[in-house]
Structures are given as structure tokens and as C-alpha cells.
Amino acid sequence: MSDEHLEAVRAAAGDAATQAREHPPASPDGRLLRRLLDALGNPPLRVTLWNGDSIATREPVAATIRISSRAALFKLLINPELHFGDAYADGTLEVEGDLVQLLEDVYRALPHARSSGLRHRISDWLHSGRRNTLAGSRRNIHRHYDLGNDFYRLWLDRDMLYTCAYFATPQATLEQAQTAKLEHVCRKIRLRAGDTLYEAGCGWGAFAMYAATHYGAKVTAFNISREQIAFARERTRALGLQDRVEFVEEDYRNISGHCDAFVSIGMLEHVGREHYRELGAVIDRCLDGAGRGLIHSIGRDRPEPLNAWIVKRIFPGAYPPTLREMMDIFEPLGFSVLDVENLRLHYALTLRHWLERYEEARERVLAMYDEPFVRAWRLYLAGSIAAFNAGALQLFQVVFNRSGYNDVPWTREHLYRSAAR
Amino acid sequence: MSDEHLEAVRAAAGDAATQAREHPPASPDGRLLRRLLDALGNPPLRVTLWNGDSIATREPVAATIRISSRAALFKLLINPELHFGDAYADGTLEVEGDLVQLLEDVYRALPHARSSGLRHRISDWLHSGRRNTLAGSRRNIHRHYDLGNDFYRLWLDRDMLYTCAYFATPQATLEQAQTAKLEHVCRKIRLRAGDTLYEAGCGWGAFAMYAATHYGAKVTAFNISREQIAFARERTRALGLQDRVEFVEEDYRNISGHCDAFVSIGMLEHVGREHYRELGAVIDRCLDGAGRGLIHSIGRDRPEPLNAWIVKRIFPGAYPPTLREMMDIFEPLGFSVLDVENLRLHYALTLRHWLERYEEARERVLAMYDEPFVRAWRLYLAGSIAAFNAGALQLFQVVFNRSGYNDVPWTREHLYRSAAR
Numbered sequence: 122m123s124d125e126h127l128e129a130v131r132a133a134a135g136d137a138a139t140q141a142r143e144h145p146p147a148s149p150d151g152r153l154l155r156r157l158l159d160a161l162g163n164p165p166l167r168v169t170l171w172n173g174d175s176i177a178t179r180e181p182v183a184a185t186i187r188i189s190s191r192a193a194l195f196k197l198l199i200n201p202e203l204h205f206g207d208a209y210a211d212g213t214l215e216v217e218g219d220l221v222q223l224l225e226d227v228y229r230a231l232p233h234a235r236s237s238g239l240r241h242r243i244s245d246w247l248h249s250g251r252r253n254t255l256a257g258s259r260r261n262i263h264r265h266y267d268l269g270n271d272f273y274r275l276w277l278d279r280d281m282l283y284t285c286a287y288f289a290t291p292q293a294t295l296e297q298a299q300t301a302k303l304e305h306v307c308r309k310i311r312l313r314a315g316d317t318l319y320e321a322g323c324g325w326g327a328f329a330m331y332a333a334t335h336y337g338a339k340v341t342a343f344n345i346s347r348e349q350i351a352f353a354r355e356r357t358r359a360l361g362l363q364d365r366v367e368f369v370e371e372d373y374r375n376i377s378g379h380c381d382a383f384v385s386i387g388m389l390e391h392v393g394r395e396h397y398r399e400l401g402a403v404i405d406r407c408l409d410g411a412g413r414g415l416i417h418s419i420g421r422d423r424p425e426p427l428n429a430w431i432v433k434r435i436f437p438g439a440y441p442p443t444l445r446e447m448m449d450i451f452e453p454l455g456f457s458v459l460d461v462e463n464l465r466l467h468y469a470l471t472l473r474h475w476l477e478r479y480e481e482a483r484e485r486v487l488a489m490y491d492e493p494f495v496r497a498w499r500l501y502l503a504g505s506i507a508a509f510n511a512g513a514l515q516l517f518q519v520v521f522n523r524s525g526y527n528d529v530p531w532t533r534e535h536l537y538r539s540a541a542r
Numbered sequence: 543m544s545d546e547h548l549e550a551v552r553a554a555a556g557d558a559a560t561q562a563r564e565h566p567p568a569s570p571d572g573r574l575l576r577r578l579l580d581a582l583g584n585p586p587l588r589v590t591l592w593n594g595d596s597i598a599t600r601e602p603v604a605a606t607i608r609i610s611s612r613a614a615l616f617k618l619l620i621n622p623e624l625h626f627g628d629a630y631a632d633g634t635l636e637v638e639g640d641l642v643q644l645l646e647d648v649y650r651a652l653p654h655a656r657s658s659g660l661r662h663r664i665s666d667w668l669h670s671g672r673r674n675t676l677a678g679s680r681r682n683i684h685r686h687y688d689l690g691n692d693f694y695r696l697w698l699d700r701d702m703l704y705t706c707a708y709f710a711t712p713q714a715t716l717e718q719a720q721t722a723k724l725e726h727v728c729r730k731i732r733l734r735a736g737d738t739l740y741e742a743g744c745g746w747g748a749f750a751m752y753a754a755t756h757y758g759a760k761v762t763a764f765n766i767s768r769e770q771i772a773f774a775r776e777r778t779r780a781l782g783l784q785d786r787v788e789f790v791e792e793d794y795r796n797i798s799g800h801c802d803a804f805v806s807i808g809m810l811e812h813v814g815r816e817h818y819r820e821l822g823a824v825i826d827r828c829l830d831g832a833g834r835g836l837i838h839s840i841g842r843d844r845p846e847p848l849n850a851w852i853v854k855r856i857f858p859g860a861y862p863p864t865l866r867e868m869m870d871i872f873e874p875l876g877f878s879v880l881d882v883e884n885l886r887l888h889y890a891l892t893l894r895h896w897l898e899r900y901e902e903a904r905e906r907v908l909a910m911y912d913e914p915f916v917r918a919w920r921l922y923l924a925g926s927i928a929a930f931n932a933g934a935l936q937l938f939q940v941v942f943n944r945s946g947y948n949d950v951p952w953t954r955e956h957l958y959r960s961a962a963r
Contacts (some may be wrong), residue, residue: 229946262703288952420876422945444879445869457933458865461882466948509663512878524843525650525933527887537955539831 148174150191152283157198166223166231170194182521183226184218201399206430206504211502220499231513241328252533257371259345262391266346270325274486278476280324281352284387284417285468285516294514295474298467299493302536303331308536309460309520310382310413312336319380319407321373321400322388326353326366340366343376356510376403381412385415389418390439390446397442397449405454419468420444428504435501438524441514451521459518461527469509476502550731569595571612578619583652587644604647605639627801627851627925628665631918632957641920642897645928652934674814676793680766682859683812687767691746694904697899702746702773705808705838706937716895718890724752729942729957730881731803731834733757740764740801740828742794742821743809747774747787755787761787764797796798797824803834809841810868811860818863826875834943836879840889841936849925856922862935872942881941882951889937897923939950 151174158168158178167177167185190196193213196204209488216223251261270281276297277283284299285322287305306328312318314337323329323342326349332338344350353368373388374396383404392400404414419441426432427439444461479486486495490530508514522529570593578757579589579599609615614634617625622746624721629635637644668873672682691702698704699720707719708726726748733739744750744763747770752959753759765771776791795817801880804825813821837881840862847853848860865882872879900907907916929935 137713222865289955351674422876443869443873445866445873448864448866448869452844452864452866455843456884457884457936458882459884461879462879462954465878466950466952482679508792512948515878527931527933529887531887532955532958533712533883534958537953537958 129469132433133290143363150174150194151176153194154188157194160198161201161227161231162227162232164223164224175315183222184216184220186223187215187217189215195484199442200429203429203433205511206428206434206497209500210434210493212492220503221506221510224504225511226514228507228511244447251432253391253438255374258372258391259440260347261436263347263434264437266324266350270348270490272486272489275326275482276475278474280327282327283324284426285419285464286471287464288467290299295471295478299327303328304335306384306417306518307336307535309518310384310415312338312382313422315339315469316381317341317379318382318384319343319376319378321376321383321385321403322391323339323349323353323368324369324387325349326356328386329353329359329363329366329368330360333362334360337381338365338419339436341369341378341380342366343369343371343373345370345372347451351437358445360423373403374399375444376407378407379409380407380412381409381457382415383408384417386417387419389416390436390441393438393447394440394442394449394541398453399447401450401454401456403477404450405495408523410523411526413520415518415520416447416450417516417518418442420447420517422512422515428508431501431504441496444517447517447519451519455524456521457524457526458519458521460518460533462518464510464516464518465509465514468514469506472502472509476506565632571595571615572597573829574615575609578615578622580623581619582648583651583653585644585647587851588646598691603639604643605637605641607644608636608638608719610634610636610875621850624850624854627855627918627921629853630921631914633917640925642888642927642931646932647926649928649932656844664798667908672853674812674817674859676795678859679753679793679812682857683766685767685855687745688769688911691769691773693907693910694746697896701748703744703748705891706840706885707895708885708887709891712891716892716899719746721752723881724749725756725941726957727805727807727836727838728753728757730939730947731805731836732951733827737802738762738800739803739805740797740799742797742804742806742824743812744774744789745808746770747789747808748773749779750787751778751783752781753780760945762790762799762801763787763937764790764794765790766791766793771893773899777914782890788790794824797821799828799829799830801833802830803836804829805836805838805921806837807836808840810837810934811857813860814859815861815863815867815870816932817946818867821876822871822875825871825877829944832947834881834941835869836941837871837938838937839863839868839939841868843933843936849929852922852925855918865940868938868940869890872940877942877946879942881939881954883939885937886930886933888934889935890927893923893927894932897927910936 138160150172154168154170155178162462163178163488165179165182165353167175169184169187170528171189172352182347187216190213193208209216209468245526251257261349272282274284277538278295280299282299286295289301316338318332318338318340320329320340320342323344326342329340329342333340347370350368350370357366358362408414421441421443424443427441479499483495553771571591571593575591579597584599586603588596588603590596590606590608590890592610608706611634614629618629626635629638632721638786650682659764669677672678675883693703701720701722707716708723709719711720713755735754737759739753739759739761741750741761742761747763750761750763754761771789771791778784778787802823845864845867848857848862853860900920904916
């Protein structure tokens with residue numbers, strides 16, 4: 122969304138409130154709907170009810186929401202964040218028009234501070250059964266990442282990277298951008314041949330294999346998703362990398378031994394903020410005195426729980442930290458932060474590629490699961506694009522080493538050389 | 543210092559403690575000295591007392607400290623951090639050998655957590671008369687920055703930049719590196735012709751003049767040091783820039799109006815951690831919706847007060863924040879951190895250039911002040927090199943904008959183009 126459009130959205134929110142007061146919808150249901158829109162900060166959209174009542178906060182709108190029953194409207198009033206997703210998934214709520222733009226408009230219009238206390242309480246309640254204990258993490262990770270490699274293969278890139286890519290230009294293909302991300306990370310940690318590299322939360326193993334193949338690193342990669350590990354081991358054998366890459370089915374808290382570099386790409390979101398010091402202690406235990414580290418994670422500008430529906434239906438136990446919260450990993454043990462890069466818009470673009478492939482694979486997803494599943498995952502992907510575009514989510518890459526170690530490059534220029542290797 | 547030497551220092555600390563216990567110095571004074579060295583973590587050094595007693599924690603050492611009286615030794619025992627500086631300045635303590643290396647060894651050997659509670663209490667006491675209220679800040683800044691432009695001219699670069707330079711390579715001259723810093727900052731905030739730029743804490747005005755001359759920005763620069771403002775205004779007139787650069791003698795808290803970019807280079811150290819939210823509110827009040835900002839500040843890996851002697855004699859009211867503490871500026875008001883770069887070693891090198899020039903100008907400094915002043919400032923410069931080299935101090939450049947604004951470059955590659963403008 123352009124910044125001009127953004128200004129228009131913000132202005133519209135004010136206008137709409139006025140407009141709606143001048144033309145109040147006649148029915149009691151219409152008045153309930155009015156309250157819902159107020160609670161959402163009056164984003165630009167049209168809502169049509171089962172009885173034909175219709176309110177547009179302004180014209181033109183990106184999309185129209187159709188609510189099919191009074192029960193659905195009541196649920197939305199009680200907890201719009203949670204029930205919008207469920208209603209969309211089961212079809213009691215339909216969206217006509219641009220789903221991503223609608224959700225981005227909602228993110229941008231949402232009043233920030235107003236509901237934050239309530240949102241934290243709801244979040245605590247949602248998280249209460251999903252704590253990231255050793256067993257809890259295993260359950261939480263299983264629920265998402267063990268959905269089946271065949272499912273993820275339908276819409277991820279050929280190397281099955283399920284984290285933010287790095288687009289040197291927005292025109293890069295998803296495959297190019299995922300490879301560029303792997304290269305960017307290797308350069309950031311100044312990986313060298315023979316380095317022992319630990320990776321915490323390795324997904325389907327693409328980074329581990331890249332680091333071994335292109336940098337000659339000796340990699341040990343940890344993950345608690347059984348399906349991902351099985352896939353990664355099979356591919357490693359096929360590539361003849363089994364002497365240089367080992368996949369261990371183990372929680373990050375149980376990592377021991379010694380490494381020259383420590384990387385974690387897209388795991389911190391699942392660690393939970395109460396465990397950051399433990400993660401720091403694991404790194405402190407394993408990382409060489411001259412070692413380099415990188416943590417890549419979805420984050421926030423302000424502390425806020427993850428969207429309640431995402432936590433309940435998609436990512437149990439997940440929490441995106443602010444930079445301040447991430448410092449719990451580094452400060453207590455005297456790590457030194459060398460570089461932080463925010464790649465928020467790269468994640469929005471990555472997700473656009475995923476959503477496009479996902480829609481192309483719609484029939485095959487439907488054959489594997491059912492219509493509510495298809496719709497829920499569409500909403501999750503579209504909502505994530507919207508959240509990154511609107512700045513409701515960030516993507517931080519943090520490079521660190523031990524305090525006082527001076528073998529670091531003078532500048533970051535080496536990250537941008539076209540033929541650095 | 544190489545990382546190998548560092549390992550040696552750390553190993554030596556352990557050996558030395560053992561050694562000293564095996565050969566305890568005979569006299570009671572020697573035993574007091576032993577306690578002092580233990581408290582310092584047994585850095586590699588030799589200490590010789592007025593009575594001829596001498597202890598080396600190991601051989602070889604970078605330097606020998608001569609303590610000329612029992613009174614001086616007692617003071618060092620009570621508060622080494624504070625009294626080392628005073629004793630060095632008044633000559634009751636002499637250092638023979640490499641002063642910078644000695645101080646770096648001390649920084650590296652110092653036990654971290656042990657004395658931190660006490661250090662915070664001493665710091666609170668030292669700060670108690672130096673609070674950064676509007677009047678307090680004016681007094682604090684006056685004490686350091688109004689020492690006289692003639693004094694600073696003796697050892698700063700030709701543009702009087704008194705903040706960390708940016709060395710594209712370590713071989714760059716100080717003049718090249720200071721210009722490169724100005725350019726680096728302008729690129730980071732993507733300064734454009736016609737932009738209104740606010741600078742909080744502008745020193746002698748070099749950045750403001752650079753931004754106007756090379757980027758066509760319209761600059762308003764704020765400072766509470768009268769001497770600096772007078773110098774900056776005079777130079778601005780000489781350069782014919784008075785239509786594009788205005789210097790205002792005013793505290794950052796009183797900045798009002800509207801800007802497209804907000805920069806502060808080397809002021810945050812003097813703001814005081816209890817005022818970061820106020821600074822954030824000032825930026826929030828002034829910065830355009832699409833505006834960009836940069837804060838450049840000395841920092842820490844862990845929260846710790848600034849060296850007590852530096853606070854008492856050199857920089858009253860100063861405090862270098864950790865990244866977590868800096869987030870008080872950004873998080874409460876929903877700014878988005880785009881980029882953090884740690885330039886610690888660049889500051890060590892900048893300070894080496896300053897110290898070299900300072901030593902060359904020694905006679906002229908002596909003619910302006912007196913021997914204790916000459917020695918105190920040598921210690922401050924040498925100690926700062928040591929602190930940045932040892933990782934006791936960091937230098938953070940933080941780039942930010944408002945949450946959710948998307949007109950940002952895809953990558954940071956534009957910072958590293960040799961002819962970007």
C-alpha cells in the first residue's frame with residue numbers, strides 16, 4: 122500500500138465515524154454492526170448482513186464482508202480477532218474483493234493502545250494450555266510443522282524454506298530470494314570452511330545444506346519436528362552431504378557441545394518470551410569465544426500478543442518479540458549486538474509468492490484436507506502479508522558475538538559484494 | 543589487541559592470583575596492594591610502591607604503575623575507578639609503558655557482575671548533583687563543551703567533529719573518516735534536496751553544514767553549548783549557508799515544529815536514561831509521517847554506569863545506554879527500528895587519532911591549562927580507546943521511521959555504493 126493510500130485510510134476512519142452517525146442503520150443488528158466497526162477503528166470496508174442491512178465506512182472500499190447470521194455477528198462483537206478467522210474458515214463470513222488489502226486496512230485502522238490490556242489477557246488464556254515447556258513445544262511444533270511435507274511442498278520454494286526470503290530487488294523470483302537469504306546469513310556470520318555451525322530450529326534443512334555445500338561448514342542442525350527432520354535427512358543423503366550435515370531431533374534447550382557459529386532462523390517466534398534467557402544460556406554454553414551468531418525472527422515495534430486466531434488455529438505458543446524483548450537473549454550474558462536489519466517488507470513479498478502458489482494448488486489442498494482448512498490457511502497467509510505490510514509485524518535479523526572480540530569486518534560492505542565468495 | 547592476546551590476559555588473571563599467593567609481598571602495604579589487584583581481577587601489570595615493594599601479576603606486562611604514597615594507595619583501595627584518574631592527573635600515580643594497553647588489560651580483566659551493585663550506588667551519588675534537568679543539562683554541557691573552541695581545535699579534525707568517525711578502511715585519515723561518517727548518516731536517513739532536517743545536539747555544526755551543502759537540506763540544529771553555537775554560526779556565514787542552516791541555542795526538549803528527518807549524533811549520552819521517553823515524544827511531535835530518523839550514541843552491552851572518574855571530572859551527567867534501554871525512545875510511540883550498526887572499533891580508531899594529535903599539541907594545552915589538566919585529558923582519551931577496544935563501550939547507530947511506512951529501500955546496498963550521490 123502506498124503511503125498516500127495510508128493517509129487516505131487514516132482520514133477515512135475519522136470521516137466514517139461521522140458519516141455513520143449521520144445515517145444510522147435502522148435495525149438493532151445494524152447498530153450492533155456499527156459498534157463492531159467502531160471497535161475496529163472504522164477501517165474502509167463494507168459489511169452486509171443476512172437481513173440486507175449494509176454499511177460502508179466509506180466509498181470505494183477494498184472489499185465487502187458478508188455476515189450470514191446473527192450468531193456470527195454476536196461472536197464477532199465479543200472477540201473480533203478470534204472469531205473473524207473462525208467465521209471466515211467455516212464460511213459464515215465471506216469476503217468479496219481484495220482480502221489482503223481489506224486485512225491491511227483493518228491492521229492500519231486498529232486503535233493501538235485501546236484494547237491492549239484485554240488482548241494480553243486473552244492471549245494469556247490462549248497460551249495457558251500451550252506453554253513452551255519441553256513437551257509443550259513438541260506439541261506446539263508438531264501441530265504446525267508436521268501437517269505433512271506434501272502440503273508445504275505445494276506452495277513453498279523447491280528448497281522448502283518457510284522463513285522470510287531476501288529480495289535483492291522486488292523482481293527476484295522466490296527461489297532466487299530464498300537462496301539470497303541463505304547467502305546473506307552466511308555472510309553476516311562470516312562463515313568459513315571447517316567452521317562448526319549449530320542451527321537451532323532448522324526447518325527442512327535448506328540452510329544447513331547450503332552452509333555445508335557453499336561454505337564447507339560442518340553443521341549440526343536441531344529441530345523437534347519429526348516430519349521436517351525425516352525430509353532433511355533424506356535430502357542430505359541424496360546430496361551426499363551426510364558427513365558434513367547432521368540433523369538432530371532435539372529441543373534447543375538440550376543443545377550441548379561447541380560451535381564456531383550459531384544460527385537460528387525463524388525459531389524464536391516459538392520459543393516464548395519467558396525462555397529467552399535460557400536460549401541465551403544455551404548459546405553462551407556452546408559458542409566459541411571468537412564465535413559469531415545470528416537470530417532471525419518475526420518481531421514487533423511494540424509488545425503485543427500474536428493475533429488470537431493465529432495462536433489458536435495456526436501457531437500455538439507463538440509470540441513475536443520486540444527488539445527490547447529480544448535483548449533478554451543477549452544482555453544478561455554480555456553478548457554484543459553488531460547489526461540489526463529489519464526485513465519486514467521482504468516477508469510481505471515472500472508471503473505474496475506463497476499465497477499465489479497456494480491458490481494455484483487450491484484443489485490439491487482441498488483433496489488433502491477440507492474447505493475450512495483451505496480457507497483458514499488462505500486467511501493466515503493473506504493476514505500475514507497484511508500484517509507485515511501494515512507494520513503490525515517486523516522481521517529482525519540480529520548479528521552478535523561475544524563482548525570485546527575484535528575480529529570483525531570494518532564495515533558491512535562485504536555483505537553487498539556481488540561475488541563475495 | 544588481538545584475540546590471542548586477550549586469551550592470554552584472561553589466562554594470566556588466573557595464574558597471577560596463584561602466583562601472588564605463592565609469593566606474598568612482605569610488607570603490610572604490599573598486602574593492601576595485593577587486595578587491590580584482586581579487586582581489579584589481576585590484570586597483567588606491575589605495581590611499584592614508594593617503599594620499593596613491587597608486584598607483577600605476570601611477565602611481560604604492558605606497563606608499570608608507580609604509586610607514590612600510602613595515602614594514594616588507600617584511596618585506590620576505597621574506590622579504584624574514581625581515584626585512579628585523580629591520582630594519575632595529580633601525578634601521585636605514574637604509568638610507565640603503554641597506557642592504552644594497560645587500561646585495556648584492566649577493562650578486560652575487571653570482574654563484571656561482582657561490584658556492579660556498588661558501582662550503581664556510587665554512580666547514583668555522583669549523578670545526584672548533575673541531573674539532566676533543563677538547567678542541569680546546561681551546566682553539564684557547559685562544563686565539557688565550553689572548555690574553549692581553541693582547545694578542541696588542537697586535536698579534532700578540521701571540521702571539529704567530536705563523535706565517532708566512519709573508517710571505510712582503517713588506513714583512512716581522520717578527515718576522510720569524519721566526512722565518510724557524515725555521508726553514511728545522510729545515506730541512512732535517505733536525505734533529499736529540500737528536506738527539513740532537525741539535528742538535536744549539533745556540536746560545532748559540521749553535520750548540519752554537510753547536509754545543507756551536499757544534500758540541499760534545510761537544517762535547523764539545536765545545541766545548548768554557547769561556544770559551539772557561536773563557532774557554528776560563524777562558519778555557516780563564512781560558507782554562505784545562513785539561508786539553509788539555522789543554529790538554535792535550545793534544549794532538545796524544547797524543539798517544536800515539523801521535520802522530514804531527525805538526527806542526533808552523540809547527544810543521547812548526555813540525555814540520561816530517565817529522559818529517553820521525553821526524547822521519543824519530541825521526535826514523535828516533530829517528525830513527519832513519512833520521516834526518517836537516526837540516533838548515534840555510545841552504548842553498552844550490559845547496563846552499567848559510566849566510569850565514575852569520567853562522570854566526575856570529564857562528562858557530568860553522562861550515561862551510555864544498552865540497546866534495550868535505547869528502545870525507550872522508540873517502542874512507546876510505535877517507531878520502527880530499521881537498522882542498527884555497531885561501530886565500536888571505529889570509535890577506538892577515531893580516539894587514537896585524537897590522542898596522537900593531542901600528544902603533539904601537549905605544550906599548547908599546557909600553556910592553556912595546567913599539568914593535571916593535560917594528564918586528565920590524556921587519561922580520558924586513552925581510557926576511551928581502551929574501553930571501546932575491550933568492548934566496555936559500544937557505538938550504536940539506530941535508523942528508524944514510523945511504524946508501517948513502506949517507502950524504504952529494499953536493501954542497505956545503497957549505503958555502500960561508491961558514488962551514490
